[in-house]
Amino acid sequence: MDFLLSQNNLYIVLIAIASGIMLLWPTLGNRRSGTVQVSEAVQLVNQKHGIFLDIRSPEQFKAGTIPQARNMPEAELEAKLASLPKDKPIIVICDVGRDATRAVALLRKHGYNEAVALSGGLRSWADAGMPLSKKA
DSSP: OHHHHSHHHHHHHHHHHHHHHHHHHHHHHHHHHTEEOHHHHHHHHHHHOOEEEEOSOHHHHHHOBOTTOEEOOGGGTGGGGGGSOSSSOEEEEOSSSHHHHHHHHHHHHTTOTTEEEETTHHHHHHHTTOOOBOOO
C-alpha cells in the first residue's frame, strides 16, 4: 500500500493507466461507431464466419473487390435484407467508407447487430496489401 501512496509511484501508476486507455481508445471507439480496421475485418471473417458485403455498383464490383465479397448495391440493400444472415458479422464495403457507414446504420436498424463498416473502404484494404479480385 505504501508503494501506491508514494507520490512518484502514484504518478507512474496514473501514467500507466492513461497510456492503457489511450491504446484501447481507437478500438473501443470504432466498435461503437460501427467501423473496423482491415485486420479486425479479417478476424471477423476467419473466426466468426463473417461475410463481406460490397455495396458499390455492379460495374465497380466487377472491376475489383475483396475475393469473398457479395455484391448488393446500396440502392437495393433494404429490399434484399432477407437474404443476409443475422447471426454472422457483416462487414460492409464501399470505396472509402462513407456509404458503408450509412448502410451499417440501416442494417442495425433492421436487427443486424453485428454489421460494421470497413474503415477506409476498399482503398484501405488495397493499401494494406490485401488481395483483390475481378469478377466476371
